[in-house]
Structure formats: structure tokens, C-alpha cells
Amino acid sequence: MTHPAVLTENLTRVYAARRSATTVTALDSVSLRIEHGEVHGLLGPNGAGKSTLMKLLSTVLLPTSGRAEVCGHDVVTATKAVRPLISVVFGGERGLYPRLSARQNLMYWAALYGVCGRVAATRVEELLDRFDLRDRASDRVETYSAGMRQRLHLARGLIGNPRVLLLDEPTNALDPAAALRLRQTITEIAAQGRTILIATHDMHEAEHICDRVSLIDHGRLIATESPHALVTRVQVPTLEDAYLSLVGPSS
Amino acid sequence: MSVVWPAVRLQFQLLRTSNDYLLELVRAPILGLVLLALAAYHDRPDLVPNAVVAPVMVALWGTGLLAAGELIDVDRELGLLEPLIATPAPFPSLLLSRVAATSALNGVVLAEVWLVAAATGAPISVRHPLVFVGALVVTAFAMVAASLLMATLFLATRTALPFQNSLTYPLLVLGGVFVPVDSLPGWLQPLGRLVFLSWSSDLLRASLRPEPVAQPLARMGVVIGLGGIALGIGLLVLRRVLRRVRADGSLRLT
Ligand SMILES: Nc1ncnc2c1ncn2[C@@H]1O[C@H](COP(=O)(O)OP(=O)(O)OP(=O)(O)O)[C@@H](O)[C@H]1O
Ligand SMILES: [Mg+2]
Numbered sequence: 001m002t003h004p005a006v007l008t009e010n011l012t013r014v015y016a017a018r019r020s021a022t023t024v025t026a027l028d029s030v031s032l033r034i035e036h037g038e039v040h041g042l043l044g045p046n047g048a049g050k051s052t053l054m055k056l057l058s059t060v061l062l063p064t065s066g067r068a069e070v071c072g073h074d075v076v077t078a079t080k081a082v083r084p085l086i087s088v089v090f091g092g093e094r095g096l097y098p099r100l101s102a103r104q105n106l107m108y109w110a111a112l113y114g115v116c117g118r119v120a121a122t123r124v125e126e127l128l129d130r131f132d133l134r135d136r137a138s139d140r141v142e143t144y145s146a147g148m149r150q151r152l153h154l155a156r157g158l159i160g161n162p163r164v165l166l167l168d169e170p171t172n173a174l175d176p177a178a179a180l181r182l183r184q185t186i187t188e189i190a191a192q193g194r195t196i197l198i199a200t201h202d203m204h205e206a207e208h209i210c211d212r213v214s215l216i217d218h219g220r221l222i223a224t225e226s227p228h229a230l231v232t233r234v235q236v237p238t239l240e241d242a243y244l245s246l247v248g249p250s251s
Numbered sequence: 252m253s254v255v256w257p258a259v260r261l262q263f264q265l266l267r268t269s270n271d272y273l274l275e276l277v278r279a280p281i282l283g284l285v286l287l288a289l290a291a292y293h294d295r296p297d298l299v300p301n302a303v304v305a306p307v308m309v310a311l312w313g314t315g316l317l318a319a320g321e322l323i324d325v326d327r328e329l330g331l332l333e334p335l336i337a338t339p340a341p342f343p344s345l346l347l348s349r350v351a352a353t354s355a356l357n358g359v360v361l362a363e364v365w366l367v368a369a370a371t372g373a374p375i376s377v378r379h380p381l382v383f384v385g386a387l388v389v390t391a392f393a394m395v396a397a398s399l400l401m402a403t404l405f406l407a408t409r410t411a412l413p414f415q416n417s418l419t420y421p422l423l424v425l426g427g428v429f430v431p432v433d434s435l436p437g438w439l440q441p442l443g444r445l446v447f448l449s450w451s452s453d454l455l456r457a458s459l460r461p462e463p464v465a466q467p468l469a470r471m472g473v474v475i476g477l478g479g480i481a482l483g484i485g486l487l488v489l490r491r492v493l494r495r496v497r498a499d500g501s502l503r504l505t
């Protein structure tokens with residue numbers, strides 16, 4: 001494949017505030033190229049524009065200027081081609097029907113990606129097994145722990161067999177052991193050739209699972225390189241130190 | 252690619268966990284009982300069709316409005332709207348299928364009201380079965396179309412509740428659900444004729460009366476026509492609204 005998994009060129013998004021003339025430039029001329037099979041971390045303080053980038057790539061938000069491609073398809077003009085290739089997973093409680101079971105949630109989501117009938121049932125059971133949810137698959141999601149819910153989120157993200165998985169803070173509610181397992185899973189998913197874009201505030205996590213990271217601040221891309229290269233360049237011991245020295249301790 | 256059946260199945264699964272819709276199933280037979288008692292007390296067997304049709308139409312409008320508001324609101328609150336739009340599934344088909352699934356509840360309401368009428372010994376029978384069934388079918392279609400239009404309205408304005416509250420009773424009166432539109436003040440009548448509920452209510456009541464039904468096909472045609480207009484506008488507006496929320500980033504609740 002000659003097209004990268006994700007390509008952005010001067011991607012810019014400006015939000016107009018409601019009932020006022022002020023605007024917020026959430027993403028400012030970001031150019032980024034992410035190859036297939038890469039785990040790419042998005043780092044940056046609150047409000048840096050990480051989620052905005054995810055939304056632009058997942059076609060739920062339109063850019064103000066610049067462009068973005070997923071596997072060579074433009075997110076604005078070729079929306080129909082992009083949607084089957086991507087999947088978004090947001091962290092936390094949201095994104096599932098709490099009164100339905102894991103199996104019911106997954107079956108519905110499979111259908112949304114055009115996966116139906118026996119194929120869907122097989123894939124759902126595989127994912128339930130893989131994410132250790134089989135025993136509780138018929139229970140209502142509202143009775144799940146945060147960790148189980150997070151795993152279900154990831155299973156939901158994979159149900160459509162996406163080429164590119166967008167994970168927005170997927171480990172923010174997990175205990176250290178659960179977060180570790182999730183990281184291992186993310187690495188496995190990438191090993192299957194899928195591309196993962198992961199927004200996180202956990203520098204330790206980013207250092208361990210990301211092939212490369214992008215540092216964003218105030219909508220601007222201030223660095224894109226491997227965690228190791230970044231640490232070496234800034235001449236600090238850890239990625240967290242590199243982050244703090246580039247973004248500043250408070251912003 | 253068909254999302255119709257999965258969406259219908261999902262809606263049934265959700266309905267089983269929702270008390271709001273259950274309320275309609277409880278309210279309808281009670282309302283029927285009250286209206287039938289009124290007709291019996293005043294010794295007006297000619298009003299029995301009104302007493303039977305009204306609770307069914309009230310439930311129909313109630314569940315339709317509830318579905319229109321809920322589907323969007325609940326999905327948005329659960330953070331489902333954005334990931335949903337990001338899937339390849341056609342959003343309008345999803346909405347239509349789920350609204351249609353909800354309207355199946357009205358079959359239960361109809362059975363309930365009928366049982367109440369039978370239990371109280373009210374003189375009721377379907378005199379014109381074809382008109383009765385035809386009216387039910389076109390009414391279901393028009394209601395699904397109206398729900399889609401309202402759901403689109405709610406998506407655009409981001410608030411369903413005030414609309415739901417203010418659309419409930421005025422439309423039931425305008426729609427001649429309790430008393431025919433013909434008995435409304437003259438200046439209101441043309442307005443009432445724009446609401447499919449008025450044509451549906453008249454047809455259903457007429458099918459329960461012994462007199463021959465005048466121009467049944469034409470009147471069903473009007474219901475289909477009004478439903479078709481709502482569907483057309485709904486789909487058109489929905490496309491624009493979906494485009495707009497992507498442009499201004501207002502898909503999320505916060
Ligand atoms: N729908 C919206 N309307 C107006 N402004 C918005 C909207 N969404 C985001 N913003 C603004 O855009 C900027 C970037 O927000 P974004 O959510 O992309 O940041 P983030 O990097 O994901 O932050 P966090 O780490 O807190 O999740 C912020 O200033 C935010 O207030
Ligand atoms: Mg964010």
C-alpha cells in the first residue's frame with residue numbers, strides 16, 4: 001500500500017463560540033503522517049486539540065481548512081470510503097447502552113458495520129473471549145466494573161474490523177494491572193497490521209506502547225518522533241520530563 | 252446493507268428496559284375505561300367508537316413523540332451519537348427502523364382497549380374491517396414519518412423536552428382525537444386537516460359505525476400524502492442537520 005494509514009496536511013479546526021464573536025482554534029495547521037501498523041500517541045495538555053483531531057479523522061467533524069486522509073481517502077469528500085475503515089473508542093462511561101448486555105451491544109454495533117447474522121455472532125463471541133467478558137456477556141453493562149466496560153469499548157471498536165483505531169484516553173479509569181493488560185492488547189492489535197492513534201495523558205503508557213508520539217499544544221504540533229528519540233533530543237531521562245520541558249509545567 | 256432488523260431488535264431490547272413506554276400501556280386502558288364510562292352514563296352508544304379510538308390515538312401520538320425525542324436524546328447523553336455517525340450505517344434508516352419498532356407497541360394498546368371495551372360490555376364491533384385495517388396501516392406509516400420529522404427537529408435544536416410537552420395536547424385536539432375536527436371552531440378546522448391524526452381518527456371511528464364510509468380510499472390517500480410530506484421534509488432536513496452538526500461541532504452534548 002502506498003497510502004499511509006493517516007495523513008493530514010495543514011489540518012485546522014476553528015470552533016465558533018455560541019452567542020459570541022470569539023473563536024477557538026482547536027487544531028492549528030497540523031501535518032502528520034502515520035504508517036500502517038503504527039501505534040501513534042497523541043500527547044498534550046487538556047484542550048490541546050487531541051479529541052478534535054480524532055473527530056476530524058472519524059468524519060464526525062469537518063475541518064475548517066487543510067485536509068486529512070485515511071488510507072488514501074479524504075475524510076470530507078470520501079466519507080463513505082473512510083467510515084468502514086475507522087473506529088472510534090472514547091474512554092469512560094460513555095458509548096454503550098448501559099441497560100443492554102455486552103453481547104447485545106456488540107451485535108448491534110456489528111450490524112452498523114454491515115456485519116450480520118452468523119458472521120456477526122462468531123465475531124462477537126471471539127471478541128468476548130478475547131477481552132475476558134464471556135462469563136458476564138449476558139449481564140447488563142451497567143453492572144460492569146470500569147475495567148470491564150473499557151474492555152467492552154475496545155471490543156466494540158474492533159467489531160467492524162477497522163484498519164485504523166482511534167482511542168481517546170482508553171485507559172483513564174483503569175487500575176494499574178488492568179491498564180497493563182489493555183496496553184498488551186493494544187500492542188497485539190497493532191501487530192495484526194492495524195494502525196492505532198491513541199490520545200493519552202499517561203506518559204508511562206505512551207513510552208511503552210507507542211512507536212511514535214505527537215506532542216500537541218494549543219492546537220499546534222510541536223514534535224513528532226519516537227519516545228526514545230524525543231527523550232534523547234531533549235536530553236532528559238523520561239518522556240514525562242520531555243513533555244514537561246516542551247509543553248511547560250502549566251499551560 | 253440492511254440495518255433495519257438489527258435496529259428493530261435493538262429498539263425492542265431497549266423498550267423492555269424502559270418505563271416511559273410502559274406508562275402508555277397503563278394509561279391507555281384507563282383512559283378507555285373513563286371514556287367508555289362517560290358514554291355509558293349518558294347513554295350514548297354512538298360515542299363508543301370515540302371512546303375506543305381516542306386512547307389508541309393518544310398512545311400512538313405519545314409513543315411517537317417519546318420515541319422521536321428519546322432516540323436522539325438518550326443516544327446523545329450516552330455518548331453514542333458521535334461513534335454512531337462515524338459508522339458506515341445510514342443514520343436515517345436507523346432512526347426510521349427504531350421509530351417503527353416503537354410504534355408496534357400501539358398494537359398492544361389497541362388490544363388492551365378492545366379488551367376493556369369487551370369487559371365493560373360496550374357495544375363495539377368493526378363494521379368495515381377493510382377500512383379499519385387500512386386506516387391502521389396508513390396511520391402507522393404517517394406516525395413513523397412524523398416521528399422522524401420531529402426527531403430531526405430535536406436533533407437540530409438540541410432540546411426535545413419543551414417540544415414534546417408543547418406538542419402533546421395541542422396536536423391531540425387539532426388532530427380531532429377526542430372530538431372530530433368538524434366540531435372544532437371554524438378557523439381551527441383547516442389547521443386540523445393538515446394533521447394526519449384528524450383523518451386517521453375520523454376513518455377509524457367511521458369503520459366502527461354501521462353507516463357506509465364515504466370515500467375511504469381517498470381519505471387513506473390523504474393520510475399517506477401527509478405522511479409522505481413529513482417523511483420527505485424529515486429526510487431532507489435530517490441530511491442538512493447532519494451536515495451542520497459536523498460543521499459546527501454541536502453533536503456532543505457539552
Ligand atoms: N464543540 C466545541 N465547540 C467549541 N469549542 C470546542 C468544542 N470542542 C472542543 N472545543 C475547544 O477546542 C479546544 C480543543 O479541545 P479538545 O477536546 O480537542 O482537547 P483535548 O486535547 O482532547 O483535551 P483533553 O485532554 O481535555 O481531552 C478546547 O479549547 C475546547 O474548549
Ligand atoms: Mg480529549
